[in-house]
Amino acid sequence: MRKLIEPLIARLPLDFRVLYHQFLLRVIDLEALSIQADIPTFLGQFAGVLMMLSMIHTVGFYVSLVSTRAPQDFLAVSWYFEHYFIATMMLVVGLFTVIAWDSTFPDRRDAMILAPLPIASRTVLFAKIASSCSIWLLAVLTLNFASGFVLPLVLGYAHGGLFGFLRYLAAYWFTMIAASSFVYGSVLTVQGLTALLLPRRLFLRLSAILQLAAFGLFLGVYFLQPSLSSPPVLAEPGNQWIFASSPSFWFFALFNQLNGTLPPALAWLAYRAWIGLGVVTAGSSASLLLCFIHTMQKTIEQPDLVPGARGFHWAPRLGNSLTTAIGYFTLRSLIRSRQHRVAYAFYLAIVCAIALSVVRGSLTARAPAPLTSGFLMSTFMMMLFAIVGLSRVFALPISLTANWVLRIAQLRPTEEYFAGTRQALMWIAVLPWWIVSAVLSLSFRPAHQVVAHLAILAVLGSILADLSLIGFFKVPFTCSYLPGKSNIQYVFWFFAMVIIPLVASGANHELHALNHPRELARLSGGLLAAALTLWAFNRHRARSAVLYYEELPEEVITTLGLLSPRSFAAPGASHAEVTHES
Amino acid sequence: MQMLELRNVSKHFSGIPAVDNASFIARAGEVTGYLGPNGSGKSTTIKMITGLIEMTYGQILFSGKPIHDDLIAYKGRMGYVPEEPYLYTHLSGAEYLAMVAQLRDFAARSSAERIDGMLRLFSLYDDRHASISGYSKGMRQKILLIAALLHNPDLILLDEPFSGLDVASALVLRSLIQELAARGKVVLFSSHELDTVERICSHVVILHRAKLVADDSIEHLRSLMKLPTLEKIFAQLAVEQDPPAMARQIADLIDA
Numbered sequence: 001m002r003k004l005i006e007p008l009i010a011r012l013p014l015d016f017r018v019l020y021h022q023f024l025l026r027v028i029d030l031e032a033l034s035i036q037a038d039i040p041t042f043l044g045q046f047a048g049v050l051m052m053l054s055m056i057h058t059v060g061f062y063v064s065l066v067s068t069r070a071p072q073d074f075l076a077v078s079w080y081f082e083h084y085f086i087a088t089m090m091l092v093v094g095l096f097t098v099i100a101w102d103s104t105f106p107d108r109r110d111a112m113i114l115a116p117l118p119i120a121s122r123t124v125l126f127a128k129i130a131s132s133c134s135i136w137l138l139a140v141l142t143l144n145f146a147s148g149f150v151l152p153l154v155l156g157y158a159h160g161g162l163f164g165f166l167r168y169l170a171a172y173w174f175t176m177i178a179a180s181s182f183v184y185g186s187v188l189t190v191q192g193l194t195a196l197l198l199p200r201r202l203f204l205r206l207s208a209i210l211q212l213a214a215f216g217l218f219l220g221v222y223f224l225q226p227s228l229s230s231p232p233v234l235a236e237p238g239n240q241w242i243f244a245s246s247p248s249f250w251f252f253a254l255f256n257q258l259n260g261t262l263p264p265a266l267a268w269l270a271y272r273a274w275i276g277l278g279v280v281t282a283g284s285s286a287s288l289l290l291c292f293i294h295t296m297q298k299t300i301e302q303p304d305l306v307p308g309a310r311g312f313h314w315a316p317r318l319g320n321s322l323t324t325a326i327g328y329f330t331l332r333s334l335i336r337s338r339q340h341r342v343a344y345a346f347y348l349a350i351v352c353a354i355a356l357s358v359v360r361g362s363l364t365a366r367a368p369a370p371l372t373s374g375f376l377m378s379t380f381m382m383m384l385f386a387i388v389g390l391s392r393v394f395a396l397p398i399s400l401t402a403n404w405v406l407r408i409a410q411l412r413p414t415e416e417y418f419a420g421t422r423q424a425l426m427w428i429a430v431l432p433w434w435i436v437s438a439v440l441s442l443s444f445r446p447a448h449q450v451v452a453h454l455a456i457l458a459v460l461g462s463i464l465a466d467l468s469l470i471g472f473f474k475v476p477f478t479c480s481y482l483p484g485k486s487n488i489q490y491v492f493w494f495f496a497m498v499i500i501p502l503v504a505s506g507a508n509h510e511l512h513a514l515n516h517p518r519e520l521a522r523l524s525g526g527l528l529a530a531a532l533t534l535w536a537f538n539r540h541r542a543r544s545a546v547l548y549y550e551e552l553p554e555e556v557i558t559t560l561g562l563l564s565p566r567s568f569a570a571p572g573a574s575h576a577e578v579t580h581e582s
Numbered sequence: 583m584q585m586l587e588l589r590n591v592s593k594h595f596s597g598i599p600a601v602d603n604a605s606f607i608a609r610a611g612e613v614t615g616y617l618g619p620n621g622s623g624k625s626t627t628i629k630m631i632t633g634l635i636e637m638t639y640g641q642i643l644f645s646g647k648p649i650h651d652d653l654i655a656y657k658g659r660m661g662y663v664p665e666e667p668y669l670y671t672h673l674s675g676a677e678y679l680a681m682v683a684q685l686r687d688f689a690a691r692s693s694a695e696r697i698d699g700m701l702r703l704f705s706l707y708d709d710r711h712a713s714i715s716g717y718s719k720g721m722r723q724k725i726l727l728i729a730a731l732l733h734n735p736d737l738i739l740l741d742e743p744f745s746g747l748d749v750a751s752a753l754v755l756r757s758l759i760q761e762l763a764a765r766g767k768v769v770l771f772s773s774h775e776l777d778t779v780e781r782i783c784s785h786v787v788i789l790h791r792a793k794l795v796a797d798d799s800i801e802h803l804r805s806l807m808k809l810p811t812l813e814k815i816f817a818q819l820a821v822e823q824d825p826p827a828m829a830r831q832i833a834d835l836i837d838a
Contacts, residue, residue: 313676313711317690325684328677329670336672336713401668404634405729409685411658 015119019127027103027131043138049492050092050142057085058146065154078155079234080227082255085147086179087222087248092143093180094218095349096136097187099342101211104132104188105195105291111299125292132184140180148172156259164259171258178277179251185280187214192287195295208338215345216352221246223356234266243269250276319423322412326420327427330476333398334428340393340477347389351382355436362443371444371514376453377507379437383430383461384503390429391468394421394476403478403549410547414473418542421476422469430461449514452524456510459527466534473545584610584645584736586631586768591640593626600626602792603640608770608785610736613763615783615800616772619820622789624772625665628741631770632662644737644768658686661735663743665772667722671715675706675725678714682729693732700728704751719746727755731762738762740771744778756782780812790820 009017061081068074106114106124114124149169156168194210195203225246226239233239243249253269256262262270318327334340358378410417437457441450513519586608593601601623608614618624629635631642633653642649649656669678676697683693701707704724714722723746730738740759744752760782763769773779779786780800788796796803796819800812809815 315680321684321687321690325681329673329681332673332677333670398672399668399670401666402670404664404668405670405682406685407634408632408657408660408662409682411654411686413654 013123016123016127016130019114019119019124020130023103023128023131024134027100027135043135047138047142050139051145052492054143054146054148057088058150061085061147062150062154079252081151083227083248083252085144085151086175086251086255087225089140089143089176090179090183090248090251091218091222092139093136093183094187094214096139097184098211098215098218098345100132100135101214101338101342102191102207104128104288105191106295106299108299121292125288129288136180136184140176144173144176148176159259159261168259171255174258175251175255178254178273179248182247182251182273182277182280183218185284189280189283189287190214192284192291195291196287200295200299208341211338211341215349219349219352219356221248223353224360244272247273247276318427319420320416322416323420323423326417326475327424330394330421330424331428333477334390334393337398337477340396340398343396344389344393347385347392350385351389351433354378354382354385355440358440362440368443368445370446371449371453371511373504373507373511375440375444376510377503379440379453379457380460380503380507381500382433382437383457384464384499386429386433387425387461387464387468390425391465391472394425394472394474395479396477397479398477400478406475406478407549413543414545414547415539415542417475417547418469418473418538418545421472421474422465422538424476425465425469426461430458430465434458434461452514452520453510456524456527459524459531462531463527463534466531466538469538471541473542474548478549584766584768586737586770587643587646588627588631589641589643591627591630591642592638593623593630593635594638599792601630601637601789604789604794605640606787606794606797608768610766610768611763612784613759613769613771613782615779615786616770616789617774617776617779617786617816617820618789622820623792624789625741627789628662628665628739628770628772631739632660633657658733659736660739661730661733661737662739663723663726663730663741665741665745667719667726667746669714669722669725671717672713674711674713675701675717675721676710678725679728679732683732686733688733696732697728700732704728720748720751723747724751735767737768738770740769740773742773743771744773744775752778776811776813776816786812788816788819795819 012020061077064077064081065074068077106128110124152165152168152172156165158164160167190210191207194206198206225248226233226242234243250269250273253262253266254273257267257270315324315328318324334344355378358375361375434454434457438454441454444450510523513523588607589605591601591604592599604623604627606614616624616627626635630637631649633649633656644656644659670681673681679697679701680693683697684690688696698707698710701710704727706721706724706728709717709721714725717725723743727743730740738759743755743759747755756778759769759771771779771783783800785799786796786803787794796815798806800815803812803815804810807815807818809818
């Protein structure tokens, strides 16, 4: 495969290849965070996780289909999964566009570096599009790696033998690419129009808000829209406005139109998909083109100094002065650094997905329901992901070169810095999600059990915060962590095989304890003791620890060894040695 | 009397000396100029004095006490302006200075007043809420200066403090350095601007190829070496090339 692709790539212009490679590194924001990230490894892991998801979903589809007996159930299951695959694909591409926000448009760095060079604007434009599309296509291919073959095989072959299979196969892949293009193009259109219509300064401010809004929109639509449980649901008049306004249903109709199974009454949904696709393709192409013509110049001409937000700059104290300093530094870094925001958004996506699933369950319930282990598990998982996510993001550096100021102004012992970091974690990760859990709990009864659960959740938050900070004798965002070096697949399986069963078992145990006061007292006492022990353990260790700052590597004077006999004898070895030394 | 003293301080990187056996004293009330060509070890010495990097051997004393005996107390009395204006650029100028004040455990109200006052004097008040990422090099340098002086330090370490400053700000800073020294601070000032050094320093230390080659008052060096200016003294002690010949070679190479 590589032998086939490499000569083709070699025929592309050199400036395009260089730019494509550079832009590709920047499309994946997580990689940009690490200093020596390994792009192919990271992409491989990214693809691996999506392929695993594809296999899990496909097995679910196959098992559900095999276990159905009545023909109307068969249709319901196949429709449900067709829509599910399309909606999931749109969600994944949507989240990808949030992660790769702004990466398709020229930024100030591109304008300042590339404008003086003899490179045509169209080369920059094509390299940008190619780099974004590479990751987007990788996501489409890997997420449909199993379902893209099994679904056409099972459904298509049943409908019309080999021809049916081929027709389903073409319809499936066309729909998936069209649906993901629609999501990707919609975001590009909105961004492009905003960039063109607004002054650059205002656009930059609005862009961060739009990014978060898009993130919420994709998750909200995916988790809150009704699932297609049966054909009568599709025909119900009360649901028509949802189908009319939800693109995943348009593309579901498009898929069925292409494979020849769409009921004529639903043809209008498929037309919406065609119209939407046309509008978005035209809109994104025009806005991209106009942006490259106008924005490059606008970016260069903009003043360097962007005035700060006027008005009230209120920053209440969050404890002692050191805790306040660490708290605000953490919060501001998280809000203002796109890289950190996006990295944390990965975890928040999971947290929000869990929260929205609970909300969806609550919305359908007419009256307050008794507490379920599912709800308890959801709140635990939200807390777990919020804390683990933030503590992981803490380890990503914001500016290693600027760490000197923290070292120069370190006038207090490590113990106090540790307390400040812990407090920041409690304020930013534990408290908000505890409040969200409390709000979600309002639809559950009895009240005393809900209160007891919230108390347990608070203690659990403290335990998880202390567990995630064991050995973390650092100020947040002052050290480097290489996400490209961590193996996502292992982490995924660890969560799937160990953490989720553990949390499920804990939720069952708690539910049982909530109905038995003595057991509840035992459980609460045990958790409280664990929380206090962990807190004391970390404080004790922090007393003797040295605050650790990661800096850029020390200046080391090395010789390249070019005159050594080895450098002449073995060029490969010499290159490796030089690379290692430098 | 407050003074900074280096005794046989050395720093080796992979066995190669960056600073070799440096010994000198910077006294309160005078500005000590620390000079040397690029790569001679000036910034390394200053980083050792700040405690940012460990020395390989030797001793650094402030007011007669080794700084590593109580590094935290020493840091509380020291202000440092680094060679490069590395700052957390996602913060605004006011936020950065507030953070430094909080780290140094200043009372909130007095630190806010002092920060506002300094920002006004350094003509940064109107841009205090703008992100540092948009600041010019000179503005960043002013933020570094304010952060270094905010806590009224006894020892002030200035590594190329004039870098990026406009003429008016440079003139203010020049007077400020002299004023601070006159008020009893120990000021160690590293710069390539020999003119400025000659105007504000009474005492210079010259470093060449990691070793001290001069440690004396400018006046004494002038009479000792029978040279009229610091530039000529420096050229004789620390410049190996013939600048006009080098310039000719470069121009020839470009023309070729």
